[in-house]
Amino acid sequence: MKRKLLLILSFALMIFVLSCGKNKTDEGAIYINVGPEPKTIDPALNSTVDGSIYIQHAFEGLATRDKDNKIVGGVAESWDISEDGLTYTFHIRDNAKWSDGKKVTAEDFVYAWQRAVDPITACEYAYQLEPVLNAMDINSGKKEVSELGVKAIDENTLEVKLNAPTAYFLELVAFPTFYPIRKDIIEENGDNWTLSPETYIGNGPFVMTERRTDDRLIMSKNTNYWNASSIVPEKLVFILMQNGTAAVAGIKEGSIHFANNPPLQDIENLKSEGLMHISPYLGTYYYCLNITNEALKDERVRKALTLAIDRNYLTEQVTRGGQLPASAWVPSGVSDIDNADFREVGGNYYSIKAEDYQKNLEEAKKLMEEAGYTNGEGFPVIEFKSNSGEHIQIFEAVQQMWKEGLGIDSTISQEEWATFQDTRQHKNFVIARHGWIADYNDPMSFLGVFLSYSVQNNGGYSNKAYDDKLKLAMSTIDQNIRMKAMHEAEDILMNDMALIPIYFYTDPIMISKKLSGVVFDPLGSHKFFYAKLAK
Template sequence: MKKLSLFLLIAFAAVSLLAGCAGQPKTDTVSYALEAEPASLDPGMTTSLAEANVQAELFEGLTRLDQHNQPQPALAESWDISPDGKVYTFHLRPHLTWSDGTPLTAQDFEYSWKRVVDPEVASQNAYMLFPIEGAEAYNQKKATADTVGVKALDDQTLQVRLKDPTVYFLTLTALHCYYPVPRWLVEAKPDTWASDAAGLVGCGPFVITKWVHSSEINVKRNPNYWDQAHVRSERLEFPISESQATRLRLVESGQANLMVEPPPADQDRLEALGLYRVAPYLGTYYYVFNVQKKPFDDVRIRRAFALTMERQGLVEHIVRARKEAAYAWVPPGITDTATGKDFRAEGGPLQHEDAAKARQLLQEAGYTPETLPEVTILFNTNEMHKAVAEAVQAMWQKNLGVHAGLTNQESKVYLASRMEGNFQVARASWVADYADPMTFLDVFADADNDAKYHNEDYNRLIRQAKETSDQAVRMQYMHEAEKILFDDCVIIPIYYTTQPYVAQPYVKGYHWSPLGLIDLKEAYIDKKGDTK
């Protein structure tokens, strides 16, 4: 009986301890609820933020952005820049290795960057490397890989030749498409090397340990990372759910610490609890037309649909999160370096709202609401995207008399549909890769874009903006290009983004970039649980 009593007492204590720990943070683990299943963790091939946020912990570039979003030495410990600003010589840190202990060298960077612009690889990120001499020509099959201006001079020295002076190039080298990838693994499994946790090798602060698809990704501290002293957590966890409500429940129950884009209906409650935060975010949420699909192959129809939008009400009552209604492509927050003024403020609105004009354009194009071909809005599965699509659907019905169908797809399928042009009008968003208007305007600079749009005058202005070092002239070219984009009505901007997120107060050391990324390298759990 004494033994039984002792056993029951121990069991009761254990249950009590577990009950007391329920919902409490693991002191060595930070958990971020990921908003979508990554299509892949290949940093050269992927484009979404969900993927980039995980990749930022598994890989690293020559530079890494600091708390002020300035590039700092990472895998490169230093660099030299030629007087004309067109030749960069990077010096790698000594004794760098991949997470499995294999040496990491300048040759890995040369291979990885040339792979991104290889036309046979067909990476959607290729354009990000076009500032490099020969990269665009190689990507367009007009030159060979040997002409691309990236060369490993030795194991620790990488030389890069640019087409033109690119003031933001060091920021580019911090982006995921500039990360090195393990050549031996990519060549052994070109299509699957980054689609599972097994055998995945990186070079960042963490190494992957588990990937249950559409459920969770777990990583642990990389023992071979060069800067272990600044890695604060032993583990990171990324539970995955496309549902905003589900991700919020994970955070509020203590099963996760951070999540992005909480449901707008919960904003007031979360603010009262001290969990709601908003970070700056250089991005635009928009609808994109497939300009080669009927009825949107007619610019008058595109303009008609654009004119029926009622952005302010949509932002105030549905989107919320301190978003701003958008009437152009490049968002506020990017400085015109020639004048010191905001680029958006100088350019002004480029699209407006006029339901009567919309109905007139529909008629001029030879249609009535009844004879217009069926229209469908494509969006990826998400409560917010669904709410916006339903609101837009109602606006088009009210202001144009046209009923639009709605189609939602899980993120991986939706991204493929957009890339392949299998849509008429689709939800999209673009977040700046760097703080310059070119990061937005470059999106539509060739025919290989979601809109299937091509305008040689637009392309010429973009080329001229890239070739000149005169900032005043460069900015003027970009203003002119943006106007052409709206004369052709390629997109409907809906709102300029902010980054609303939910964070438990005991999570410290993370950093939200205005480029939309969260850096968890130095994130940790404060056991005292005081406010951030």
């Protein structure tokens, strides 16, 4: 027995040493952790911030964002816009190449955009192409993909026809859904094209050189990128894990240089040690409500659940990352007319003052009583679904508030990240944690989520008046008309209480003192194009 035990221990030690050798830190590479194994890194199919970070390092759109997060030319060196705002003509760079050396052409964009709106593709972000002529009719099966308003005039010229003038169209073409894709790669490899460095062919600053499922995704500088001389790091190693404790240890020992989602209990210590950066973030953390659920069909119940949450307690005692209690759907920092703040103009839909919480709670109790659930009697047990991590800690506090304030019981169900995304998408939940980060700085990036036909509308909310207000906002570039319509749309959404806003995001990031040059993006897609490590 002793001999067998010694053999087992020796074998285990050998495996450990080999494992350590395999994962040894590559000196000079930047080690990054922004999430676990992604569900997908296909630009048309991804719907997560972590996925978009990987994608934007391997691909580039017609436009991109510079070091100041301003829209500049990407694959397109310039563009022309017709006087009526309905036609965009993009001029593609002669030296724009794919990572395998082939030239990027206008047809690559035609194929990618047609693929995104094709209902067979099941692209969650297909609605982003709504401004493009015929996009939504194609996505709903009413027209053929060939009728999409995009055409290759020649190899270097792409013409785009819009349904209506769209104030934020250049912001859209910088987003991953609008990135080019290689038709030959997709047709030969199908959905597996993203799984191997040999087939994950992009046109961006970096190229995938290694991929180990549930372990790491490695990218090296793409020498065929048109602007390769501006790219600083030679190698990026994305560590694929969702383990905050391990990330903290990695930051402290130097094996990880950048990581998000720090454990809530570690934030204050990380701040004091100079290992924490709080980045601005245009986003709202919220609870997604399954409107098709019998108990949640009553808007009085939805409003009661919203009012019974003490958001100041959550942000001050639980999250502690500088988040702001949310009083609406569209967060602070989103632009309104003349650079005003949309949230400041729109105001609050309920009080978020600490001293008003008891008043909110009394109103919540009255609403529950009117709905027939005095002191929670007869109300079903609510199941809350989430992936693991800090989301569970946050809900445990909310769970207590609902129990003590309204007499409501709830349970918690945890799922792996990829599984949880499917759960929300297929409405297999009563209440689910959610968060939305802007894809571009315009209220439409938030309000469009709750259009009745949006695939991102996970709770199933539908209101024709809401849809009509947003259609008006999408049909003009007159900012006065647009903003008025979007404020009125938010009024409808919040009066229906189609969701429970919790807080407006900040982005607490763990970062090594050796790392500099990271471009922090308020949209969450941080860039490492110019990042470097001090020796």
